[in-house]
Amino acid sequence: MRYKGVIFDLDGVITDTAQYHYVAWKDLGIKIGIDIDEEFNESLKGISRLESLEKILIRGNKENDYNNLQKEDLAKSKNEYYVSLLDRLTPNDVLENIVETLNYLKESNIKIGLASASKNAPTILNKLQLIDYFDVIVDPSQVERGKPSPDIFLECAKMLDLNVKECIGIEDSEAGVVAINESNMLSIGIGSESNLNHANMVLSSTKELIQTIKTLIS
Ligand code: BG6
Ligand code: MG
Numbered sequence: 008m009r010y011k012g013v014i015f016d017l018d019g020v021i022t023d024t025a026q027y028h029y030v031a032w033k034d035l036g037i038k039i040g041i042d043i044d045e046e047f048n049e050s051l052k053g054i055s056r057l058e059s060l061e062k063i064l065i066r067g068n069k070e071n072d073y074n075n076l077q078k079e080d081l082a083k084s085k086n087e088y089y090v091s092l093l094d095r096l097t098p099n100d101v102l103e104n105i106v107e108t109l110n111y112l113k114e115s116n117i118k119i120g121l122a123s124a125s126k127n128a129p130t131i132l133n134k135l136q137l138i139d140y141f142d143v144i145v146d147p148s149q150v151e152r153g154k155p156s157p158d159i160f161l162e163c164a165k166m167l168d169l170n171v172k173e174c175i176g177i178e179d180s181e182a183g184v185v186a187i188n189e190s191n192m193l194s195i196g197i198g199s200e201s202n203l204n205h206a207n208m209v210l211s212s213t214k215e216l217i218q219t220i221k222t223l224i225s
Contacts, residue, residue, distance in 0.1 A: 010193075010224045011173040013112055014163045016053070017123035019179030020197055020213065022100050022135055024093070024125075025052060031089040032063065035081060041067030049202055053154040053180030055124050055147065056082045090127065096134040102213040108220055109140045117224060118142045120163040122176070122186075124153055143167050155182040157190035164190070175223060177216070178206070195219065 019025035029048045036043040041063055051059045060082050064070040073081065112119055120143040121128060128147075132138040143166040150158040164174050176187030179197045184206045187194035196206030197216070203209045210216060 009173065010117065010175055012118040012120060012164065012167045012169045012175070013220065014120040014122050014160055014167075014174055014176045014187075014192070016176075016178045016180070016183050017121060017128050017131060018125055019052060020102070020177055021105050021137065022096065022102055022131065024096075024131060025179060027089055027092040028052075030092065031085050032059065034088055035085045036063060036067075039067070039069065039081070041069065049181060053124055053178065053182035053186070055153045056086060056126070058153060060085070086127075090130075093127065093131060093134065096131065098136045101135050101137065104214050104217045106137075108213075108217045109137065111217055111221065113140065115224060118167045118169065120167050120174075121145065122159040122163040123147065124159070154180070155185035155189070157186045157188075160186055160190040160192060164192070175220070179203075181205075193223070 015021060018028060032051060033043045043063065047066060051062060054062065060078055061070065109119065119141050121141050122145050124147050126147060128144060129138065143163055145159050145163045145166065147153065147159060150162050152158045160176055164171050171191045174192045175195060176192045177195045177197065178184045178187055181202050184194050184196050184203055188205060194206040196203030196209040197213055200209050208219065210219060
């Protein structure tokens with residue numbers, strides 16, 4: 008067996024919190040006069056909170072309108088709204104076939120890691136009642152560079168005590184797929200071929216994940 012570990016992104020792969028990030032950024036955008044549409048939102052996926060804010064300010068030519076403290080306040084206010092949206096998360100919000108895939112990986116003795124840019128990841132995994140499946144959850148504040156840099160995937164493989172060639176990475180974001188590719192793992196993109204054609208394999212939804220993983224690890 009070649010693959011010994013699967014490293015998951017969280018938002019947009021395990022649950023559909025990617026849409027809550029969008030709602031919360033859009034709301035902040037309205038307050039500061041910057042329009043955020045779905046196409047622009049794709050470029051925010053996988054990117055840390057503060058880096059996302061920087062991109063939004065640049066889009067509105069307002070990057071020099073706020074000092075660092077004010078930027079932290081804006082990011083905090085977006086996060087408060089986002090966290091209030093997370094209140095409604097339950098185990099029913101786990102995306103299709105994710106639990107089956109995690110069970111299959113456990114039964115097959117494949118290690119499971121989480122490489123999410125989100126500081127809210129442990130809270131979300133607890134709400135979804137999935138936290139016990141994960142052998143390793145990388146704290147994004149412990150890696151120097153965010154996605155699209157490969158750091159978080161490399162750190163996760165290291166913590167799982169695996170070589171990158173033994174790992175499969177799963178991502179829904181353009182930046183995340185770049186990060187997996189740069190780490191030299193096999194990349195599976197979940198979403199549309201038009202955004203994710205740089206992934207080694209693209210699946211239109213998590214529904215197809217279990218069969219793909221079975222084929223890869225058997
Ligand atoms: C990533 C999301 O998983 O986490 C991004 O794709 C988000 O949209 C980033 O900005 C940081 O998340 P959080 O929860 O720490 O603000
Ligand atoms: Mg994601």
